[in-house]
Each structure stands twice: as C-alpha cells, then as structure tokens.
Amino acid sequence: MKHKIAPSILSADFGHLAKDIQMVNESMADWLHVDVMDGNFVPNISFGPDIVKVMHSHSAKPLDVHLMIEKPERYIEIFREAGATNISVHYEACTHLHRVLKQIRETGAGAGVALNPHTSVSLIEDVIEELDLVIIMSVNPGFGGQKFIHRTLEKVRQLKNMIITHNTDTLIEVDGGVGLQNAEVLLQAGADVLVAGNSVFKSDNPLMTIYHLKNLGIHTLYA
Numbered sequence: 001m002k003h004k005i006a007p008s009i010l011s012a013d014f015g016h017l018a019k020d021i022q023m024v025n026e027s028m029a030d031w032l033h034v035d036v037m038d039g040n041f042v043p044n045i046s047f048g049p050d051i052v053k054v055m056h057s058h059s060a061k062p063l064d065v066h067l068m069i070e071k072p073e074r075y076i077e078i079f080r081e082a083g084a085t086n087i088s089v090h091y092e093a094c095t096h097l098h099r100v101l102k103q104i105r106e107t108g109a110g111a112g113v114a115l116n117p118h119t120s121v122s123l124i125e126d127v128i129e130e131l132d133l134v135i136i137m138s139v140n141p142g143f144g145g146q147k148f149i150h151r152t153l154e155k156v157r158q159l160k161n162m163i164i165t166h167n168t169d170t171l172i173e174v175d176g177g178v179g180l181q182n183a184e185v186l187l188q189a190g191a192d193v194l195v196a197g198n199s200v201f202k203s204d205n206p207l208m209t210i211y212h213l214k215n216l217g218i219h220t221l222y223a
C-alpha cells in the first residue's frame with residue numbers, strides 16, 4: 001500500500017483557513033490532520049468542535065483528528081459529529097484506554113492512540129487489536145515547527161514488528177518535524193502515514209511539497 005500524507009492544518013494561515021483547505025483538496029494529500037489542544041494536556045489551545053465542523057464542510061479529504069486533551073472520552077461523539085473520520089487520543093491522557101478505543105469504534109470512526117516521545121511502544125501491545133492507527137509523536141505535542149526526535153525511527157520499527165506479530169491492519173502515523181529530509185527513512189522504518197505541518201504550509205509551494213512527499217524519490221530528480 002502506498003503511504004498516506006496528512007498535512008496538519010495547525011500550520012495553515014488561520015485568516016484564510018478555507019483557502020488553505022482548498023489547496024489541500026487540490027493536492028495529493030490523503031487526509032487533513034487536525035490538532036485539537038486544550039491548554040491542559042498540552043500548553044497550547046487550538047480548535048474546538050465548531051471549527052472542526054467548518055473545516056469538515058470545506059474539506060474534500062477525510063479529517064484525521066488528533067485529540068491532545070485531558071479526559072478525551074468526554075468529546076468522542078462530539079468530534080465524530082463534527083466530521084472526524086479518525087479520532088486519536090493520547091495514551092498519557094487515558095486511564096481506561098481500552099474503553100475509549102471501543103467508544104471511538106462504536107461511533108464508526110477509526111480509533112487511534114498517540115504516544116508521546118517518552119512513552120514506550122510496548123505499552124500498547126495489549127490493545128493493538130483495538131487500534132486502526134498509532135501516532136508516534138516525533139516531537140513533544142503542542143506546537144508545529146519543532147525539531148524531529150531521532151529516536152522515533154526505532155519506535156516505528158518496534159511498532160511495525162508488533163503489528164506483524166499480531167497480524168493487525170493498524171497504520172503507523174508519524175507526527176512532528178516530518179518533511180522531505182526524513183520522510184524516506186521513516187517509510188523504510190515502517191511508517192504508513194506522514195503528518196506534515198510546517199514543511200508543507202511554510203514551504204514556497206505547498207502543493208509541490210505534498211506531491212514530493214507522496215512521490216518520494218521523484219524529488220531527487222529535480223534537486
């Protein structure tokens with residue numbers, strides 16, 4: 001299966017959200033990644049469900065909603081109704097992760113868990129069958145434009161082995177500091193989905209950057 005690209009709307013121009021979503025619609029991106037932050041689980045505050053609903057009304061791509069919030073079980077149905085196709089919660093924010101993952105699947109959304117850089121992949125082995133998606137955070141969550149943490153590569157490899165051992169269809173998504181400089185090596189390690197915020201929206205030509213991320217290898221012809 002070809003890998004997926006999920007531009008992160010957190011790095012878009014908030015004064016022209018509809019225009020930036022239209023760019024993603026016209027691009028080779030697969031999903032639109034939406035970072036929801038509560039100012040509690042992470043220091044930053046981003047968008048609530050009403051804004052996500054507006055994004056959904058403009059987006060031709062499925063919304064990949066990443067909840068960086070405490071007690072996410074309070075908001076699963078609300079974000080599903082706002083238009084989320086995938087809903088990911090943080091391992092560190094869930095006392096009853098198994099229950100929350102079931103709750104997500106019951107809404108019909110894909111269920112995901114995100115792991116902070118300090119959280120070991122081994123901790124999710126007992127719920128791997130409940131997971132459509134695992135987001136390996138390659139930065140500490142809260143902000144776009146941070147530096148990629150190299151140790152992530154080893155975590156992607158470990159998770160890939162776990163998925164093969166348990167024979168599940170779980171996708172591996174990498175989030176934070178991803179761009180053309182490290183995309184290839186992440187895919188080789190086993191990543192299926194690349195989230196890209198600043199590397200897309202702050203580039204000179206976001207459409208071309210998405211094209212190159214989707215067609216890795218081709219960009220080297222023009223380098």
Ligand code: DX5
Nearest residue numbers: 008141142144145177197198
């Ligand atoms: C970080 C968010 C990321 C962020 C990635 O908390 O989860 O999705 O938007 O942005 P870049 O790609 O700029 O690191």
Ligand code: ZN
Nearest residue numbers: 033035066175
């Ligand atoms: Zn994210």
